[in-house]
Amino acid sequence: MSAPEVVILRELLDHEDGVVSGAALARKLGMSRVAVWMHMEKLRGQGFAFDAVRSRGYRLVRPPAALHPLLIQAHLQPRGAPPDLICLPEVDSTNDEAERQLAAGRPTPFVVLARRQTQGRGRLGRVWHSEDNGNLYASFVFRPHLAPGRMQTFTLWMGANLCELVANFCRLEPGIKWPNDLYFGGRKLGGMLTEARVDADQIRDLVFGLGLNVNSAPDALPPELARQATSLAACAGRPLELNRFTAAIIGRVLAAYDKFIDGSYRQTFADLWNRFDVLRGQPVTLVEGGRRFSGVAGGIDDEGSLLIRGENGRPQRFQAGEVTLAKS
Numbered sequence: 001m002s003a004p005e006v007v008i009l010r011e012l013l014d015h016e017d018g019v020v021s022g023a024a025l026a027r028k029l030g031m032s033r034v035a036v037w038m039h040m041e042k043l044r045g046q047g048f049a050f051d052a053v054r055s056r057g058y059r060l061v062r063p064p065a066a067l068h069p070l071l072i073q074a075h076l077q078p079r080g081a082p083p084d085l086i087c088l089p090e091v092d093s094t095n096d097e098a099e100r101q102l103a104a105g106r107p108t109p110f111v112v113l114a115r116r117q118t119q120g121r122g123r124l125g126r127v128w129h130s131e132d133n134g135n136l137y138a139s140f141v142f143r144p145h146l147a148p149g150r151m152q153t154f155t156l157w158m159g160a161n162l163c164e165l166v167a168n169f170c171r172l173e174p175g176i177k178w179p180n181d182l183y184f185g186g187r188k189l190g191g192m193l194t195e196a197r198v199d200a201d202q203i204r205d206l207v208f209g210l211g212l213n214v215n216s217a218p219d220a221l222p223p224e225l226a227r228q229a230t231s232l233a234a235c236a237g238r239p240l241e242l243n244r245f246t247a248a249i250i251g252r253v254l255a256a257y258d259k260f261i262d263g264s265y266r267q268t269f270a271d272l273w274n275r276f277d278v279l280r281g282q283p284v285t286l287v288e289g290g291r292r293f294s295g296v297a298g299g300i301d302d303e304g305s306l307l308i309r310g311e312n313g314r315p316q317r318f319q320a321g322e323v324t325l326a327k328s
Contacts (some may be wrong), residue, residue: 001029001079001260002073003070003073004019004031004039005027005035005039005043005070006073006074006184007028007029008036008039008040008043008127009043009060009063009070009071009074010024010074011024011028012058012060013060013074013075015025016228017059019053019056019057019058019059020057020058020059021056021057021058022036022058023057023087023271024057025057025058025089025248026273028094028286034271035325037189037291039289040058041261043070046064046068046070047063047064047068048060048062048064049061049062049064049065050280052225054287057290057318062216062305063243064134064243065134066115066240066242067087067113067114067115067242067243067246068087068243069087069113071243072087072243072246072247072250073085073241073247074091074247075243075244075246075247075248076247076250076251077247077251083110083111083227083254084109084110084306085105085109085110085113085252086101086110086112086113087112087113087114088112088113088114088115089114089115089116089132090115090116090118091112091116091117091118092118092119092211093115093119093120093138093209094112094113094114094117094138094153095112095139095193095195095207095209096119096205097112097114098107098110098112098139098141098209098322099195099205099207101314102141102205102207108142108143108205109140109142109257110136110141111139111140111141111250112138112139112141112186113136113137113138113246113328114138115132115137116131116137116199117137117211118133118313119314120137122154125293130178131148131216131220132171133213133220134201134214134215134216134233134239134242135212135213135215135216135231136190136211136212136214136242136245136246136249137211137212138209138210138212138246138249138250139207139208139209140204140208140209140210140250140253140254140257141205141207141208142170142208142257143201143205143206144203144206144289145203145204145206145259146202146203146261147201147202147203148196148198148203150200151194151196151203152303152304152305152319153269153302153303154194154206154208154260154322155179155180155192155194155208155279156176156178156179156229156269156273156275156300156304157193157256157260157265157269157272157278158192158194158208158252158253158256158257158260159176159180159304160176160209160269160272160273160275160276161192161252161253161256161272162176162182162192162212162252162253162301163175163176163224163272163275163276164252164272164275164276165234165248165252165294166182166189169240169248170232170235170236171236172184172232172236172289173276174276174285175276175277175278176273176276176277176278177278177279177323178277178297178300178306178319178323179278179304179306179320180193180194180316181191181272183214183278184230184232184235185230185235187218187228187229187230187231188228188230188287189211189212189213189229189230189231189235190210190211190212190213191210191211192208192209192210192211193208193209193210193211194206194207194208194209194217195207195209208253208257210249210253212233212249213229213230213232213296214231214232214233214242214245215231215233215239215240215242216233217231217233218230218231218234225284226258230247230288233295249265273299273300274299277299277300279297279306279323279325280293280297280298280299281296281297281298282296282297282325282326283296283297283325284296284297284308284324284325284326285297285323285324285326286306286322286323286324287322287323288318288320288321288322292313293308293310293318294308294310294326295308295309295310295311295316296308296309297309297323301317303319304319305317305318305319306318306321306323
């Protein structure tokens with residue numbers, strides 16, 4: 001059952017005019033109006049601001065701008081048991097915290113969120129700039145018990161779903177750059193990092209990490225990043241409601257995970273990937289170890305390998321590597 005504060009917030013968010021009577025909240029929660037008032041005072045102490053509308057009830061006038069677990073839960077659409085959320089002001093890395101929670105025996109699925117990371121990392125061990133500036137740093141944790149071979153398209157499927165969610169939520173058309181970067185207008189919006197622990201012939205623990213530039217100002221980034229990165233707020237021309245957006249992301253990731261596990265994702269994966277693939281048809285260069293290959297990107301195959309057509313006209317498949325758009 002949801003906490004009383006979550007129920008109160010959900011009722012205030014769900015009513016069209018935003019006003020709910022104290023009596024209605026008391027009936028909903030099965031408690032006295034005094035008890036309702038005490039829970040609202042607790043929320044006020046956490047940064048929520050309410051108006052008391054004479055003879056009508058309460059209205060939420062200002063929620064916290066920073067990540068807040070109760071507000072995220074209130075925005076989440078009901079889908080069975082609500083996901084277990086861990087929301088931290090600061091952490092070394094949400095993926096590292098996820099691994100610590102797994103080692104301590106926390107049941108899955110759960111989600112680790114942080115306002116700031118001190119040692120955020122991306123693919124190939126790169127540092128991920130993770131200041132407390134209205135961005136999203138999250139790790140989604142599962143125990144899928146699948147054969148490792150099943151996971152080759154997992155990050156790609158998740159990235160395509162995130163692109164569709166951003167397109168619907170922000171009225172933007174982002175793109176995904178194989179294998180794990182989210183882009184808009186040639187600049188990086190975010191990145192994904194999937195890490196797994198394998199026992200014998202199956203994956204035991206799976207951590208899907210996401211760093212997404214939501215409300216940060218691009219000029220607040222270090223100069224070497226400001227030329228390459230952007231944020232959803234900068235692209236949309238307005239700040240996003242971070243907690244509502246985070247709830248939408250969580251709901252989409254959990255739903256996409258379920259489709260991946262039951263195999264139904266195969267019905268839409270190809271079309272979704274092709275819609276958001278920023279490399280397809282573009283001249284690219286891929287570096288894998290000491291090997292360098294240039295050609296025209298031709299999408300991905302059924303196993304998630306990148307297809308590049310070289311000068312001989314035959315496509316080659318790459319399961320890993322660092323790919324860049326060739327400079328004109």
